[in-house]
Every structure is written in C-alpha cells, then in structure tokens.
Amino acid sequence: MPEIKTLITFNSLFPHSCSSERAKSAIFSFLPILSWLPSYPVKEYLFGDIVSGLSTGVMQLPQGLAYAMLAAVPPVYGLYSSFYPVLLYTLFGTSRHISMGTFAVISLMIGGVAVREAPDSMFPLNGTNVTGLVDFEARDARRVQVAVALTTLVGLIQLFLGVLRFGFVAIYLAEPLVRGFTTAAAIHVFVSQLKYLFGVKTKRFSGPLSVLYSLIAVFKDITSTNVTTLIVGLVCIVFLYSVKDVNERFKKKLPIPIPGEIIVVIVSTGVSYGMALFENYQVDIVGSIPVGLLPPVIPDFTLFPNLVADAVAIAVVGFSMGISLAKIFALKYGYSVDGNQEMIALGLCNFASSFFQTFVITSSMSRSLVQESTGGKTQIAGLLGSLLVLLVIVAIGFMFEPLPQTVLAAIIMVNLLGMFKQVRDIPALWRTSKIELAVWLVAFVASVLLGLDFAVVSHYLFVYLLQASECSGIKIFHSNSSIYFANSDQYVNHLKDKVSIKTAVYTFSRVFSSGVLVINVFLESCEVSRRFPTAKKSCKLRPCVM
Template sequence: MQLPQGLAYAMLAAVPPVYGLYSSFYPVLLYTVFGTSRHISIGTFAVISLMIGGVAVREVPDSMFLLNGTNVTAGVDIDARDARRVQVAVALTTLVGLIQLLLGVLRFGFVAIYLTEPLVRGFTTAASVHVFVSQLKYLFGVKTKRFSGPLSVLYSLIAVFKDITSTNISTLIVGLLCIVFLYGVKDINERFKKKLPIPIPGEIIVVIVSTGVSYGMSLFENYQVDVVGHIPTGLLPPTVPDLSIFPNLIADAVAIAVVGFSMGISLAKIFALKYGYSVDGNQELIAMGLCNFVSSFFQTFVITCSMSRSLVQESTGGKTQIAGLLASLLVLLVIVAIGFVFQPLPQTVLAAVIMVNLLGMFKQVRDIPALWRTSKIELAIWVVSFVASVLLGLDYGLLVAIGFAILTVIYRTQSPRSIILGQIPDTGLYCDIDEYEEATECSGIKIFHCNSSIYFANCDLYVTNLKERTGIDPTQLLAVRKSQQKQAKKNGERKDSNHSTVQKRNAVAKLDIELGVAHEVLDEAQKQVEVVSNGQVSKAQAESDSEEAHFLQPLCQVHSIILDFTPVNFMDSVGAKAIKAVMKEYATIDVSVVLAGCNRTLLSDLRRMQFFSGPVTPDIIFPTIHDAVLHCQHRRPNLPSPAVQ
C-alpha cells in the first residue's frame, strides 16, 4: 500500500510521483526511532497531500510557465513548473517540521484537543470531496488546470464538465475497471476478514497488472492514456530548502502541522487504548517534526499517519514499527533499482486507487443522523466544518471550523442550566426540586446551582438567572417598598388636611359662643365636633401604628441564599465583581448570601482578586451545601416557613 499510495498521493501534492516514494521511505525510518505508537503507518496521506498541492498550485500557477501561445493546458513548460512546485512543497515541509518540533519542545501536545472529533470528521469528509473532484480529470483523461482556494471544488467540476466531450474512452474504461476491482476486493476483505489470513492486497495487484497491460498494449502510444512517466533511479543528495518563500507559507504550515499531528495522535491513541499502552502527545509532535524537518532535506513532502494503511498493518499482525520499517525498505528497493518498471503505470489507475480509498471517509456522512439524536451542537460543528472546508478550501475551512467550535464552547458557558436545590429528607443530599419529588426546599433558604464557571461572558446571565430562579430581586422589592412609602405619605398628608378642617370647625364654634349663639346649639355642635375630631385622631393613630409595623417586617420570607460553587472551575475578576455586587444588593433587603463547595484553586483566585474585603469575609465560605444550610438555619431559626411567591 505504501508504494501505490505514495505514487498516487504525489499527484495530489502536485509533484512528480517519485517524490511520493521518497516521502514513503525517509520519514518511516525516523519515526521507527522517535515515535511512541507501535501500530500507526507513517507516510503519505490524502488530506495532507491535497493541502500541499493547493499551496503549490497557488504559489506556482501554470500561467508562470507558459510557452509560446496562450493554451495553458498544452503550452506549459512542465519540467520547470514541476521543479518549482517541488521547491515549494519541500520548503513547506521544512516549515511544518519546525513548527511541530517547536510545539513539541514547548509541550504543546494538547493543541490537538481543540480539533474535536466532529470537527475532524467533518473536515476529512470535506477533504475527501476535494480529493475526489481533483481526480476526475485523471479518470476521464481530460486536460484541465488545477484550482486552489475558495470555491476550487466548483471551478474544478465546471472545468471537467466543460471538457467532458474530450474524454479519453480508453482512460475511462481502465479507471472504471480498476475502481470496480478495488471496491470488490475491499468488500471481500471486509466481509471475510475473520477467515482470510491476510487482506487481499488489491492495490498492488492493480498497480502491477495495469502496468503490465499498459506496457504490453502501449496504452500511451496507441491510445493516448496518460502514464506516470519517467521515474529517476536512486536517491537524491540532501539539499537546503528555498528559505526565501517561507514568509508566504507560514499560515499554511501552521494549519498543515496541526492537522497532520491531530490525525496521527488521534489514531495512535485508538491503537494504544486497544492494546493497553500509552502514547506521549509531546513526543509524537517531536517525532513528526523530526520526520518532516529532516526528510525535507531529501526532497520529501509532509507526512502523517494513514488510517487505511494503519488498519491493514494492524490486521496483518504488525505489532511494532518494524513492520513499517520493512515496508519502507521495499519502497527503497523500488527507488534504487526497479522504479523504471512503473513508468508505464496509467495515471487513471492511481486516480482509482485514491477514489476507492476515500470510501471510508465518505462513510463519515453517517455521523449526521447519530449526532442529530445525541448533540445538535456537535452536529452543527460537523456541518460547519464540512461546508466551510468544501466551499472555502481546506485552509480557510479549518480556521472557520475551529473558530465555530470555540464559539460553541462560549455559547454553552453563556447558556448554562440553573436549578434550585432541595434537601432529601433525613439526608445531607441536595437535588433539583423539579426532577426529584422528595427534594424539598429548606425553610427560608434558597440553594442556587448553575453548571458553569463564572467569567466576563456569562456573569450577567448568572446574576439574572439567580434572581429569576430564587424569585427574589432586591431592586424590585425595594421599589415596591418605596412605592408603599410614597402612598403612605400621601395618605398622611390627606389625614393632616382632615385634621385642619376639624380645627377650623372648633374655631367657628368658639366664635359662635362669643357671639351669643344658643347654648343648646353650641352643645350639639360641640359634641359633633368632638366626635369627629376624636374619631379622626384615633383612626389616624391606628393606621400610623399599622404602617410602622408593616414597614418593619422583612421584605421576603427568605433570609439566606446559598450559591453552589461545586461546578465552578474558575472565576475572573469581572465575575468576582458581579458576585460581590449581588451579595451587597441582597444585603440591602437583609438576605445573606453564602458560598458552598469552592475548590482550592477557586479560593486562591478569589483571595488574589481581593474578593474578601469590606463586608464580604471568608466566613461566608462553606465546604459543602449541608454545612451552609446548617449555618443559615442557625442564623434565623424562628422565621416563618412560607415560600416566596
């Protein structure tokens, strides 16, 4: 598999086929010494090769090497163009190796975790679309230019279908026969893998047989079937890559370095888990960095592990990297001795090898219904990764996918689930009152739980959810109290005006007496005035006493709120200020707020941010919710128990 895939993936990388053989030899030797995985097969890989090819075509377009005339497909100096593209691919490989080495030395092996599995699977499925479309011109035998960048898939399809009438029928027949044969062999290997001692090596059979048929029937001379062509014999001497083009390749190198490493480490961990050993992510970075950096001086392009080759190597009994080493030695034999044998190999055969090897990646589309049932957010990551990589190209698509995945993390922390906890009777357990019927709220205490850390992006939402879930908003309660006080003041002013009216009537009565009004009339008026006066005064006094008693009552029946910080891993300064502010806000209505379940790291962060200053003291911290509940019950044991409405 190393041999046919090395030849085929070199076409994807836009370099002559022999460079795929070089890339299947040198890196394998180095990984045998420095790698930590026993089962993965290091060498060329379709996705990485296609990314390299996109960069090479972008930096060295066909238009740079036009001969006399304007026909791009026929009037190009092929040798000069290919030589320049090899320089770009080699320089890119050197840069990728340096980046991986640097990340490994700095112990950045964890970077692969940012490429979540749905993202990688969506990305590789999109890469399969790119690879498949790029091989259509070889399958049909049409001459079209190679496209890269955004919408390159559409441009390639349009170009192929525009020239579909010039299809080489012989090339198409050979390619289709190879596809049918390879697919049949793969199906047999899958169906009878337990009965077959080793998988049928369909790819090398196709390469050998088609090479013999092409040589015997002179397919290139008689039927114009494009073949691999000249394969130089022997190894090339080491040369220094062209450093002048490094600045143009940095962004591409970072993307390829991360994708290549993530492919390798993910597959290495799968085999390590299956066979009970461990792999070191940082050492894997260093190993791949050395493979790419050192090998680039011998004219190779970027490598990583191949899933299909790794599975075949494992299923045929390969238990160490010696299996890969032996395969690389056979590739060396082809390079130094018998490479010329494969010169008549039709390019459509290599296209067939590539297309059939993509079947496993295309099957990843089955992830969509599974993700729909399990996680809509992960489904969105898969779809965005796929669509962006198909339309924008693999480099920009990967950046968009990573950015979207990070946004989903922010979205999840910004939209946490918040609940109120209640106590299971006669235990120290506290559960969601909406899910557990036996969970009951403690009298006068609200226990608020939110499954997220608290930082600048979600602290406002945390405070809002706290007020909504507990049903206690200090601002609203104080506003109601203020409104009541205003109303009471207005009622007091009205009573004062009534009292002044009574006083005026008393004055009139006195004046009537002085003027000699009859004593009977005076006595009757005096009695009415006294009754009115005494009634108004006594009523006003009673209402005043009731209002005073009303405003001395607490604004709510809850006297304590417990914030469950068990799920809080970290809190930044903005979040700390928000929590401190809400504690002061609740203090204005005589509701105390305490914290439960803080871990040591969080407590250290709070001390460093001077959270415990002013009215907020370390006394509000409790190791468990139950401890906090006991404290709050001891604080106000005699308060009435009705819940807040």
C-alpha cells in the first residue's frame, strides 16, 4: 500500500498567523481613520467639525507662537509644531476630541534642556568675552537643533513603548501626582514669563532652584523695567482674563467661545506696527517669521547621549497628559481609546514631524475643551485647524512680526489660571486621603525645587515606595463585576486554579442570590474576610471558618 504523504504548508504550521481578517484588523488598528472615515456622517458631523476646527485653529496660532518662547526657540517653530503633528494625529489617533499641539508644561521642559545644552555663554559675539554680547542667531540655531533632536528621541521612545504595549505606564502617574506636578509647572512657567512682562534682560535658568534664581534675576533688574512693555502686557492680561470669565459665565448662551487670544494678537500687532513700539519704545517683538515650510532636515544624532534621560521624562509626561484627556472624553461620549495605539500615534507625531523642525507636542486641555464644546465630533476638526495654521505659515505669517513678546507672555500667564486652581486639591485631599495629599505635596515641592526633569524621577520613586507589599501566604482577589448564576461557576473555577494557600481575602462588588450557593460551596474550605457593599438583591454570606 503506497504511503500517503501529508503536504506541510506554512498555514498548517501557523493557522492563525496570517489571514485577511487579521491583516485588516492590524491595518485598522494602526490607522484608526480607516475605520470611521468611510462611514463619516457628513450631514450630522461636518458643520460642527468645521466650526470646531476654525475655533481650535484660531487658538493654535497664538499658543504656538507663545509656547515656542517657553521652548527657547523662535516663534515660527511653534507654528510648525501646530501643523505637522496635528495632521498626523488625525490619521493615527484613537481619540475623537483631544487637540494635539503645543503645551506649556512640555514646552517648558524642552526649553530647560535647550538652555542647558546651548547657554548664552557658548555664543559670544564675534568671539569676544564681553558680558551681554551674545550671538543670538547662532544661539537660537543651536537651540533649535537641541529641541529637534530631543523631539526625535522622544518620538522614538514613545514608538518603542507603544509597539511593546507599554501604554500602561500612565497608571503610575496617579492623578494627585499629575496635578501636583502641573501646578508646580505652572509656577515655573509663570516665573519664566516675568522678564517678558517687565521687559527686563535676564538669562534663563534651568535645573534645581531655577525658579528662585529666575525671581532673583528679575527683581535685581526691576528698576530697568520697560514701562511701555509692562502696560501692554497688563492690558492684555486684564482683557484675556475678562474674556475667559465671560466665556465661562455665558458658555451655554454663546455658540462659540469669544476668541480672546487671537483678538489680542491681531490688535496688539496692529498697534505695535502703527506706533512703531520696537523703534520708538524699545518693546521686544517677535521679529522675523519666514514665509513657507522648511525642507526636511536630519536631526543631529550626536546630541542624543546628553538627551536620553530628558527624553524619557518628557515622553512619559507627554503621553500621560494625552491619554488622561483622551479617556475623559471617551468616557463622556461612550467610545474607547487604545492606550498603546495612542502611544504609537504620539510617537509618530513627534518622530516624523521632528524632521521638519518641530518640538515635542501633546494634547492641550484648553484647546480640547474648545474643540469639544464647539461641536467637534471627530479629528476632522483638528485637521481643519491645522490647515488654518498652514495658511498662516505659507501666506501671512510675516504680518505677525511686529507682535510684542509681552503679549505672548500675557497669553501664557492667563492660560495658567486653570493649573493654579489645582491648589484647591489640598483641603479636599486633607479631608479624604492623607496618602494622596502626601503624593500631591511631594510632587509639587519636588517639581518647584528640583526642576521638572529631575522631579519626574522622584515622583516615580515616591509612588513606588507607597505601593503595598505582598504578604507571603495571603492572596487578595477582587471581582469588579457582579456575581450571579451565569458567571459564578467560571469565577470559582478560576479561583481554584489560582489558590494554593490557606488564607485569602475576597472582595466582591455585588453578589446576587443566584450566585451565593456556588460561592458558599467554595468558601467552605477557606478562611475568608468578606466585604459586601449594599446592593439590590445582594446577600450576606454566612461565616465559614476552617
């Protein structure tokens, strides 16, 4: 009888390794836009997305210019960072409502690194050592190189973590920690803008005690305050604060928020040009804004060794900011976001955009709230906002050259108001959780004194020290779902597989009468501590001690 040979194929060895369904699922997971764009309801969504996109784009412009100052790079690079990454997030992001772009905390962390790696002292004018003579053009070019290299590295780290499915790292940045950190960051940002508000010439500090050094430097030169600069800045602060208050009070009656920031930018630019504030009153202005997009440039990889630690901190903080906002909106509107895909999307936004000389971006709370409240339904709103920024870059950017820097400082300071309000957490946490209060205070104090980059490491260390340790011989199980007839057997079987010890603690969210019998049978051989919250049709299980 002839021997029958079985043909061995790749599919027979790996039957589930590749199929059209799995390939389609992988593509849709990597490019979420493919899953919703073909079924985009134009009549229901388009108008809201257009209004939302224009509103968000109008915010992107002044914030991009302002946050570039925080990042220690020329303002035009803030516009680049408000265009390329937003465009990419539309393709790869899973959140429908968050607004990607420049963000104060991240920009400040970038600026600290840029100043450290390219201080003024490295760029004496014409090779002289005369105090105060700095080659600003060479210094700014080097700081751009540092910011771009840092962005490339941050993007690579986020991509690496996303591919390895490390999206869970955000859970170690607990809410009290994040709020304490961002409150301290607001202090750093506010202090860094005082020199622009007063019009004094001081160096920028980074690292431990930088807040204290910056305050001392500003108040040492307070007698040289440019009065015109101060008046312009204070008028803008009062106006912006008033507009924010009106928007908050009448948000239900206003179809869209009053765009106070763009109004301030346009009016102050016109006043500066008409009155020649730079020439007649020595008011510092934004200066040259090149028209058009820059060609792609390969980052300076030789800078990487000095930037790794900073890149890790910025990558984690940036992702944590983004995913926390994404989850808030997803919960509100009943859809899900993929943490790992969000990490990949953010990594792609930073890595790919860095070749076009952008700096690190993440989501912004203020812009995201505007994008959502003005009717935005999808990331089409973000796409339209980025196209508005593109219009400014390629056509009318030069018109903002007379914009006073003190106006940008005013925009930044007023936008910090929400972060400063987080100090209200202290009395609330005192009443509810002393441990969470300790986390908040440690995050705040460490961030203020050590600087934002060093503080991130101390935050993780402190949270790690607060983790509960596992006691040998005891296991704790918790059921997040209700126990009833359909799942009680399966739940008990899994417990039997896991338990090889004599003592265990079980907590249940809710046990219905139909699940009590099965659970009781299992508990007969266990020493149990039970906690049953009051719930409809819930039952107390009778004590069962070995």
